[in-house]
Amino acid sequence: MRLVLASASPARLSVLRAAGADPAVEVSDVDEDALLAAHPDADPARKVTLLAAAKAAAVADRLTGDGVVVGCDSMLLVDGELVGKPHDAETARRRWKAMAGRTGELLTGHAVLRLAGGAVVQEAEGHAGTGVRFAEPTDAELDAYLATGEPLEVAGAFTLDGLGGWFVEGIDGDPSNVIGISLPLLRRLLGAVGVSVVDLWTPRS
Template identity: 35%
Template sequence: MTIILASASPRRYDLLTQVGCKFIVMPSSVIENNEQAMLPHELAVLQAKEKALDVFSKVQTHDVVIGADTIVVLDGQVYGKPVDKNDARSMLTSLAGKEHQVITGIAVVTANEIWKDFVVTNVRIGDIAAAEIEAYLTTGEPMDKAGAYAIQGMGALFVESINGCYANVVGLPLNKLSELLKKAGVKLL
């Protein structure tokens, strides 16, 4: 049995490696669509499941595939990864001085079953000056992150508080993932 991470995210790779998980990376070819008419947590779980199933269809039936999708939600609006610098600027401006939710959907797929769940973490971003946003944009860091910031990078300078799972904000809630993997017969410890 091989554990496969259906994601090219370096943050997810780092988180799984940090807890000693032996796995391989096989990115999904599913294109994220944050415009679907459903509740945000349902969207994150659906996209995680689609990514995991996409990869599972290409591997051995005894393998275990992990799919994940992280979104940011502010006042009911879903923010995925910014499409360009203007989009990132708009996201950061909207998040400044407010609390938002980071939701990660997770799916663990085996030949016999699909386990799925989600985690919500509340994050408050402090006030951010326009010049700080511009300086942050020039680093390139916001461009492949849901909500256009990296809590594990320079984006941490904007985070005033967090209530919930830190690893969720990075992109993979390890505690919830461990629960789902145990159900699939995989123990990380």
């Protein structure tokens, strides 16, 4: 079974590879800001799911043959505000100052499309949410973290599986979801389109 990950995220790819799959990677060209602007009244979970579905659909349109496309999108919900990638150091600094010592919810939308002959024949979607308890980094620690560039291009300006893990006190829920793709949810969505995860495992040497 051909598996295609509609995401440029190395963290998502790493999770899938560690879990036995070896997906091809196809990056979508979805305009995330425009899509969110078109759905201003959608709740946070719906917004990330809409983004995931759009990414999966954009990639599926370019493919031929049989396979499964997985799209994901993650954002952090803090005090009712849904935030994505900060893109610059000052935005990341403001977000860290606001969330330090507090708890947020990392939301990841998932969309799974099954293809036959290049056409979508089955689809499933959903979202996962995981609570994240943030530490309070010192000013020197935060300066050093921002200088690495790591928090600038990740949802919520932090990682669990990288340098940002030093500043996470704990999580409540699925850890793989915080990294960007929920294995438990993905297994259920794959099952909904008739695919068993064991069929995606690659032989180990």
